[in-house]
Amino acid sequence: MTKPLQEMSLEELWQLFPIELKAPDQKYAAWYEAAKQNLLALLQDFHITRISHIGSTAVPGLIAKPIVDILLELPAGYEQAALTERLTAAGWLLMNQQADEELLDFNRGYTPAGFAEKVFHLHVKPAGDWGELYFRDYLIAHPDVAQDYAALKKRLKREFEHDRDAYTDGKGEFVRRVTELGREEFAGRYRN
CATH class of the missing domain: 3.30.460.10 (Beta Polymerase, domain 2)
Structure with missing residues (x-):
């Protein structure tokens, strides 16, 4: 019998839901x-x-x-x-x-x-004025940067396929840098 998701350990969840x-x-x-x-x-x-x-x-x-x-x-x-x-x-x-x-x-x-x-x-x-919006917009406007992000994600998947936290942490600096570039290029786009 399969355990409910709420009862699974983090390791069990990572095995069940690998990075794809x-x-x-x-x-x-x-x-x-x-x-x-x-x-x-x-x-x-x-x-x-x-x-x-x-x-x-x-x-x-x-x-x-x-x-x-x-x-x-x-x-x-x-x-x-x-x-x-x-x-x-x-x-x-x-x-x-x-x-x-x-x-x-x-x-x-x-x-x-x-x-x-x-x-x-x-x-x-x-x-x-959330960063996620600027990150997305910058990647759309700069396909070369999006491809750099793709390469990073592929490398991190190979290293951390069953460790979602390490995969996410590995993208952190790239995401922060690109979000800031997006905030500069599209300044104030999402201010209400």
Whole structure:
């Protein structure tokens, strides 16, 4: 019998959900649009400020983990408990909460048997000038930098296929540097 995900150790989860990198695929944009429409309908009374497709699947031509990342921005002071209740009732799993900063992370598509066909990460934050948007935009505007990122991801996957934290940490400096370049090039683009 398979253990529920909440009862698995980090090592068990990393074995079940290794780092996978897939060729670019236009289906990710369609997955995002469908998820966006579902979230807009589900959360219509939460006054969504902005909803965005972020991460590597939002960058044309970039290899990516087959996971669609969504940034959902709400007015500061949003009702975290009510939002969590609504999303979990709709099948989203709360993975991380930093209540004092109004940050919530949910996922969908992780099963005790491994990845489902469609996998999503939903990052909920108060409306802001978030770095993820600048990182995405810079990679789109600079395909050569996106290919440098692809090479880094391939190397890190070889080293850390079953250690998601080390894989993410290994991208950290690159992401910080490119985010800052994006903030310089597109200064203030996402200020409300």
